[in-house]
Amino acid sequence: MTVLRRLWPWVWIAACLIGYLFQYRPLVAGIVGKVLGGGP
Known part of the structure:
Protein backbone atom coordinates (compact mmCIF):
# COMPACT_ATOMS: atom_id res chain seq x y z
CA MET A 1 0.00 0.00 0.00
CA THR A 2 3.04 2.24 0.35
CA VAL A 3 3.40 2.37 -3.43
CA LEU A 4 -0.25 3.34 -3.82
CA ARG A 5 0.22 6.07 -1.24
CA ARG A 6 3.20 7.43 -3.19
CA LEU A 7 1.41 7.27 -6.54
CA TRP A 8 -1.91 8.68 -5.32
CA PRO A 9 -1.00 12.37 -5.95
CA TRP A 10 -0.06 11.50 -9.53
CA VAL A 11 -3.30 9.57 -10.00
CA TRP A 12 -5.22 12.59 -8.71
CA ILE A 13 -3.33 14.94 -11.05
CA GLY A 38 -10.04 0.49 -27.12
CA GLY A 39 -13.61 1.20 -28.23
CA PRO A 40 -15.08 3.04 -31.21
Whole structure:
Protein backbone atom coordinates (compact mmCIF):
# COMPACT_ATOMS: atom_id res chain seq x y z
CA MET A 1 0.00 0.00 0.00
CA THR A 2 3.04 2.24 0.35
CA VAL A 3 3.40 2.37 -3.43
CA LEU A 4 -0.25 3.34 -3.82
CA ARG A 5 0.22 6.07 -1.24
CA ARG A 6 3.20 7.43 -3.19
CA LEU A 7 1.41 7.27 -6.54
CA TRP A 8 -1.91 8.68 -5.32
CA PRO A 9 -1.00 12.37 -5.95
CA TRP A 10 -0.06 11.50 -9.53
CA VAL A 11 -3.30 9.57 -10.00
CA TRP A 12 -5.22 12.59 -8.71
CA ILE A 13 -3.33 14.94 -11.05
CA ALA A 14 -3.94 12.60 -13.98
CA ALA A 15 -7.65 12.49 -13.15
CA CYS A 16 -7.76 16.29 -13.08
CA LEU A 17 -5.97 16.53 -16.43
CA ILE A 18 -8.28 13.96 -18.02
CA GLY A 19 -11.28 15.83 -16.61
CA TYR A 20 -9.92 19.06 -18.09
CA LEU A 21 -9.45 17.43 -21.48
CA PHE A 22 -12.96 15.98 -21.41
CA GLN A 23 -14.42 19.36 -20.50
CA TYR A 24 -12.52 21.60 -22.91
CA ARG A 25 -11.12 19.29 -25.58
CA PRO A 26 -13.82 16.83 -26.71
CA LEU A 27 -11.73 15.70 -29.68
CA VAL A 28 -8.67 14.99 -27.56
CA ALA A 29 -10.90 13.30 -24.99
CA GLY A 30 -12.31 11.07 -27.71
CA ILE A 31 -8.81 10.05 -28.80
CA VAL A 32 -7.79 9.36 -25.20
CA GLY A 33 -10.97 7.34 -24.75
CA LYS A 34 -10.10 5.25 -27.80
CA VAL A 35 -6.57 4.61 -26.56
CA LEU A 36 -7.62 3.75 -23.00
CA GLY A 37 -10.90 2.01 -23.76
CA GLY A 38 -10.04 0.49 -27.12
CA GLY A 39 -13.61 1.20 -28.23
CA PRO A 40 -15.08 3.04 -31.21
